[in-house]
Amino acid sequence: MRVSRHALVDADSQRLIAARLFHSSPASAALIVTCDDASGYRGYCRRYMADRRNDASKPGDISMPLQMILVAVGTSGDVLPFVAIGIVAKARGHRVAMVASGAHRASIEAGGIELIESIDAEADAIALGHPNFWRPTRGLRRISERIIVPSLRPQVAAIESLHEKGNTVVVGSTLALGARIACEKFGVPFVSVHLAPAAFRSLEATPHVANIRHFPHLPRSIKRLLYWYFDRFIVDPALGRGLNHVRVELGLPPIVRPLHQWLHSPARVIGLFPPWFASPASDWPKQVKLTGFPLYDGPRARSVPPDLLRFLAEGEPPVVFTAGTGMRHAGSFFRAAVDACIRLGLRGVLISSSVGEIAVHTRPTVRAFDYAPFNMLLPHARAIVHHGGIGTSAQAMRAGIAQVVIPLAYDQADNAARLERLGVAAVVHVREPSGTRLAQVLQKLLGRPDLHEKLVTVARRFHDDNKALVETCRLIEQTVRVRNDSRASGESGVSASKEFDVDRN
Incomplete structure (x- = not known):
């Protein structure tokens, strides 16, 4: 070929x-x-x-609309915030295209956004379908080899073809590394958008990790050594080699430790979470701005299954159990959920795309559904049990309900620790807790005398749901204006080659 x-x-x-x-x-x-x-x-x-x-001459369009290229890698929970950014950007008059997996075509096109596939839906499903995907170390290897590296060249090709000089900005997710390469090569402004604070390595405010429980509390020298070890023996072999093959083909120098500092754009980095959830540490990149949680449920956000509406109206608020958008192996989780509900005499709602497989374990007081918009379901729930995805965590905080978090990998352990510090969650440090264990944790959490006050305090921090997305778009626009103004005034600023000159040795 x-x-x-x-x-x-x-x-x-x-x-x-x-x-x-x-x-x-x-x-x-x-x-x-x-x-x-x-x-x-x-x-x-x-x-x-x-x-x-x-x-571009439609009413309401701005005089110089940008060509905004959104590049997102991951599960639906990783992609939907970028769809939300795209919808707001289009409303502000910009032209928007998205580079992402074909698995998200329906959600992206429902937002009126053009999709350019970086990987097809079948390959995406195979990668996510393996149980190793949700292991801290093996998961990174799998997503690198099956999704990140195969997406590099299509991301570069799409950006090369779509960008307009002086009028384009690329907005990439944490793992959109092909976009980072393309912008370095073609001199296109690049904005990094991280959904969770775990994307920022820090010796001062060290994020929690799933496989080293007390990692943040270790001496700085040990943390520095473990970061280096992880990059040298796990990241570089799984990800760095494929990434550098593409860089060399483009005439760019090779890099090492791509997940250390290189993944952050030198021009602008946006965290889609508020400062009260994670305040920037002194050793975070200086170009970081925090805007807030996007809180976007997707195109079906106004569609609640009629059976679920009837179930909610029939009794007390239920406990919601969800394994997340990317989890394909959650049978034991949902069996434990049903058992916990029976032991505590609670009603339960199980949310899973594999609803047919778990429905056989349900009871009249515990029902299974393939989808429910959390912005409409959670305000009617008593609590939620989940794995710690940042989107689910934010929706539960806004709804003012208690959370039990069972972190597995990626940013989940750090999100769980932050929820626990806020006083709104309990964390289970066992990958597959029994129904008995879940029941004990739920009972203890729901019986806490200070729980209601903590939940209300956090829920009151949520105000305008659209504000974070509008501010995100404003910062993206500002990045392009600053770049263009600098060039128009004849200032050299930071050259394209020097701007990206980090982590090469």
Whole structure:
């Protein structure tokens, strides 16, 4: 299979991206699939950009709309906040395209955003479907080899073809490393957006990790050594090699420790969480700004299953149990959930995309549903049991309900520790607790005399749900203005090569 030196994407991917991008008629689709060279691919993408510019005269559009390219890697919980950013950006007059897995096509297109696939839905499902995905170390290896590295070249190719000089900004998630490379190569402004504070390594305010329970409390020298060990023997072999292959193909120097500091944009880094949840430490990057939780439930946010509405109206507020959007192996979790509800005499709601597999374990007082918008469900719940995803954590805090968190990997342990410090959650440090254990933790948490006061105090911190997204878009716009103003005034500022010159040795 021939690979273009310039587009850095194979011929099949060129056809796939072009076809997905233009939603072509049969006639034009037939023309697109004959394109097997980089110049043809770029030509189709530029024709797409010309069409988008012709649409920029709608009422309410700003005089100089940006071409905003959103690049997101991960599960639905990682992608939906970027859909929310895109919706707000479009309302502000910008043209928006998103580079992401085809698994999220429905959610992205429901927001009126064009999707360019970086990996197809089948490959995404295979990667997420393995139980190792939710192991702290093996999970990073799997997501690197199956999702991050295969997405690098399509991300670079899409950005190369879609960006307009002086009028484009790329907004990337924590693991959108192909976007980071492309912006370094083509001199495009890049904004890093991190959903959770665990993305920021710190010796001062060290985030919790799932496999070293007391990591934040270790001496600084030990923490520094463990960060280095993790990068040298886990990250660099699994991720660094593939990343540097792409960099070398583009004429860029290799780097080491990509998850240490390199993943943060030198121009602007945005944390989608508020300072009261995680205040920036002195050793965080200086270009960090915090805006707040996005609180976006997706395109089906106003659709509550009628059966769930009836169940909620039939009795006391239930305890909600969810394993998260990416979890495919949660059978034992839901069996323990049913057992805990029976032991405590509580009603329960189980939320899982594999509802057919868990429905056999339910009871009349414990029901299973494949989907429920948390912004509408959680205000009617008594508590929620989950694995510590940042989106679920934020929705539960806003709803003012208690949380039991069972962290497995990634940012979950750090989110859980922060919830516990706020007094709104209890943390279970066992990957698969029994129903008896869950019942004990729930009973103790719900019986705490100070719980109600803590829940109310935190819930009152949530005001305008849209404010964080508007401020995020404003900071993205500001990044482009500062870059353009600097160039227009003749100031050299920070050159594209020097701006990205970090972690190369």
